Amino acid sequence: MTRHWTRPRADPAAPHAGRPAPPSETVSSAIPAARRGKESTMDREGRLTVTAGGSSAIDRTNGRPGIGRHGIVLRWSVWLLVAASWVSGAIFAAYILAFFGGVALKGSGHRWNEALPGLHDAGSLLTTVAIGAHFIAGGVLLVLGPIQLIGRVRRAAPALHRGLGRAYVVSAGVAGLGGLVFIAGKGTIGGPLMDVGFGLYGGLMVACAAMVYGHARRGDHERHRAWAIRLFALTIGSWLYRMEYGLWSVLFGSLGRGAGFSGWFDAVMVFFFYVPNLVIAETFIRVGRKEYGLAVDLATAALLLAAAIFVTVATSIFTTSIWGPRMVSAFN
Structure with missing residues (x-):
């Protein structure tokens, strides 16, 4: 299942309402600064992966960064x-x-x-x-x-x-x-x-x-x-x-x-x-x-x-x- 980790906006009249959140508002507990065009997925084993264009860019298992x-x-x-x-x-x-x-x-x-x-x-x-x-x-x-x-x-x-x-x-x-x-x-x-x-x-x-x-x-x-x-x-x-x-x-x-x-x-x-x-x-x-x-x-x-x-x-x-x-x- 794919989740987009974005900060909820309670005020529909907020400046960015009705359009995608800018990069500065994208939040992830494992990825401090996700960029536009990337999204997070989590599998059943708790493996969190950030993908960009269909390829794995950052791989973190149990909170540890992957090593190239x-x-x-x-x-x-x-x-x-x-x-x-x-x-x-x-x-x-x-x-x-x-x-x-x-x-x-x-x-x-x-x-x-x-x-x-x-x-x-x-x-x-x-x-x-x-x-x-x-x-x-x-x-x-x-x-x-x-x-x-x-x-x-x-x-x-x-x-x-x-x-x-x-x-x-x-x-x-x-x-x-x-x-x-x-x-x-x-x-x-x-x-x-x-x-x-x-x-x-x-x-x-x-x-x-x-x-x-x-x-x-x-x-x-x-x-x-x-x-x-x-x-x-x-x-x-x-x-x-x-x-x-x-x-x-x-x-x-x-x-x-x-x-x-x-x-x-x-x-x-x-x-x-x-x-x-x-x-x-x-x-x-x-x-x-x-x-x-x-x-x-x-x-x-x-x-x-x-x-x-x-x-x-x-x-x-x-x-x-x-x-x-x-x-x-x-x-x-």
Whole structure:
């Protein structure tokens, strides 16, 4: 049976009496703004469909909007990127905890400098503890981050989400502040430009963590989610930094790299390991709020899929060539 959902007009002398209601007066509980030339039908299963010219334009079942093929592609590209990032981040977190934690427990903290010169300094306890806390907290962030972004977990176990969220926010604060203390106490190996780039990164991480927590406390779930996505984009930065350097070395050798991180590629990397992440995160947040159409959805899906492929390939290279061997060496 076909029904035209139009607002009843009690006054026959109303301005539109005797002729079809204009689009602004068409009402549907499931379709906020039906247009002229479209009508709603409801079958026995409660399936409400808006048709235009005999073809289905919007399909809502049980109050949920239908998803076109491009929407499915976008959703799967998001899941692929999250899954690839989670697996890679978990491997990197295991490497951090096993290598940096393992050699420290054995009293061989000086081996931290095998990963990056100048990290461990027996004569500067504060900066050594700060960078150690930065690494350990970073490992926690890489494991917990993807879990916090899974909608089903948030809905099925809100208490777990809140508990892990507190741990995640605290870890982000510790990681950011630990890096800032290290930079203030010793400076980075790359000099002033790296100090600025890495210092901005640490400051943004602390600020995002504060925003995530603040919006959660106020019950503003939309802003909380947006800032959580931004924080996640930042927390994977230190992991991406290593993968991007390693991938560049495999593809281009020492091109653009100089002693003491003085090359043009080194200069680019002090910002590149987190700024593009924020751009991707912001794109995802804004596309998720509005319907931008097929072209934008597919472009976003392509960007996310390319990122997932990069993460997968880079993780494979690093696990076999660097992370795996160092984890094994920590226990030898």
